[in-house]
Amino acid sequence: MSGLCTDLYEIRMAASYLRRGMTGPATFSLFARKLPRDRGFLVSAGLADCLDFLQHLHFDNDELTYLADVVGLREDDLAALDEMRFTGEVWAVPEGRVVFADEPFLEVTAPIAQAQLAETALLNFVTYQSSVAAKAARCRIAAPQADLIDFAARRTHGLEAARAVARASAIVGFAGTSYVAAAREFGLPAAGTMAHSYVEAFQDERAAFGAFAEDFPLTVLQILAIDLGTETLPALALGREPAEPGLMEQPPRKRSQSVVTRRMLLRAWGIMGTVSGVLVLIAFFAVLLAAGWWPGTDVVADPALHHTYLQATTTSFAAIVLCQIGTAFAARTDRTALRQVGLTTNRLLLAGCAFEILFAAAIIYLPSLQAVFGTAPPPAWAYALMLPFPALVWGVDELYRYRGRTRSAGAPERPGAGISTASRSEGSGDVGRDGAPKPPRPSGPGPDDEMP
Incomplete structure (x- = not known):
């Protein structure tokens, strides 16, 4: 300096x-x-x-x-x-x-x-930063349940002052800042929607709010919550999944074969991804249509319909979470049926799914998180609609795997395949040079052997 x-x-x-x-x-x-x-106190800052x-x-x-x-x-x-x-x-x-x-x-x-x-x-x-922090602390005391955000960059005497305000207000509990440079420097949430100039750029307020709602139907924080908050633990639990039955009987993977195969991509994107996308859209439009919405209707002009729109986006969030649970159980095996490995054998996966549900419930129902993520609790009937989603996602993938198993079972067995495995499993001992099995070696003392 x-x-x-x-x-x-x-x-x-x-x-x-x-x-x-x-x-x-x-x-x-x-x-x-x-x-x-x-104003009997200040707050240390700077x-x-x-x-x-x-x-x-x-x-x-x-x-x-x-x-x-x-x-x-x-x-x-x-x-x-x-x-x-x-x-x-x-x-x-x-x-x-x-x-x-x-x-x-x-x-x-x-x-x-x-x-x-x-x-x-x-x-x-x-002097400056402690004064700002004390003022922000009094705002925090006056509104203990609210999420407070500073917009100091529009009013402070210089951008360095705006930077200092963003940091000082965050020290005493502000939820974010509008000043993007400070948000990036200090790791704070950047907040803001639109200004009056955006509204004036459209024909009227309805058109402006409708356009903005159309461009940002789900917030970035919602998407991050889905990808990071709800998928992490179930994904880690799948890493502890035991080898599925029959895996060692499969031929070894060729060196030229990629770890990510076409079949894997077909299951993830073509089957489970497509089914999940269709189910999420069904849930989303079901909530809107039930409230009287029709294509082309402005969801911003009518406050009640706008609340329904928030319910619809939240329903989409919940539907994605439920579809992820079905995907997690489907991903437990590559070809084997789930009943062979057991529904509850992976306790870590069950715990991860429970956390996933609780995390989503907190985002949907806690008022403080509703303000951050822009959520509104869906109607009760929407949950009844979404309840079978995990089973549907898993079931469609299971039908695909069942088809693959039946094809493999009907394929002719290769000559000589399984001889070595069968002989060892039956305890017939080693195979001689002429191909005939050798007699098994005794595993303990014979009748003529003396015990020590």
Whole structure:
């Protein structure tokens, strides 16, 4: 960080200290002397920027030239500033903690010239960000159940201030920020829909809201919740699935054969994917049609119909989850029927599916998550419609596998196939050079053998 990020009098005082050899340590305390009667606390914020400033504090050659030509510092002053790096220590209240009057936010102990140069920047970071954090904390206290989002980039005095507001408000519990750069830098949810300019670009408000709803029927967060939140545990549980019966009797896979085969893609996309897509669309349009919707009807202009639209998208979400459960059970075996391995033998898969259902229920029914994901509880009859979806997805795939098993069973057996396997399974021993099985070796002491 540039050493010029300070007031001129800080540089002149530092130069004066250095000319006189005043290099002893000094402690600078940053605190608020008095607070308004109805605003009796502040919230610590800005510490991260303070530490970053101190860590990178220095003067480069161009800055030293400026100090010589414009400020009039001497050569010995420039040489001392050129070598200066912060070597002190910082004690501070952790960010997010409440701070009262006369209580230091932070204290810097360092050689006096270093501490003096840092004063302006530290005051700037802490004063502004702690004030914003305290204001955001009061908003959080006033609306404890609401999801609060800052739109500071439209009103703050500069984009750096908007960045600071996004971080300070997140420290005290804001759910997100409209400022995309800050969201990316600090890992915050970016939030926002549309402005009035978008509405004015259309013929009327109905057309604008209808277009926006058409373009964004499911939020990105919903899709992430489906892919990450609901699929992770069942997918991991399938990795612990034992080998299906008869696997070792199959011929070895050729070296040229890909791990991802055409048959696998046909099952995943062509069969289970297609069936799941059809079922999800049926559930989606069933909810809309039951509420009186018809193709071309505006789902935004009528508040009741808009609520139905949210129910329809949520029903789609629930239908996808249920279809995923059917897909998970179908994926347990490649060719063998599920009844041969047992419906409940993979306890991890059962636990993963239970988590999947609970996770989806939380997204659908918890008010705080409804606001984030844009969900609305579906009608009760929709669940009755979706209840057979897992069995349907699994059943269609099972019919495909059953067809493959019947074809394999009707195929003629190759000459000599299974001789070695049968002889070993029957305990007939090794096979001799002439092809005849050797007599089995006794596994224990014979009748004429003496026991030790």
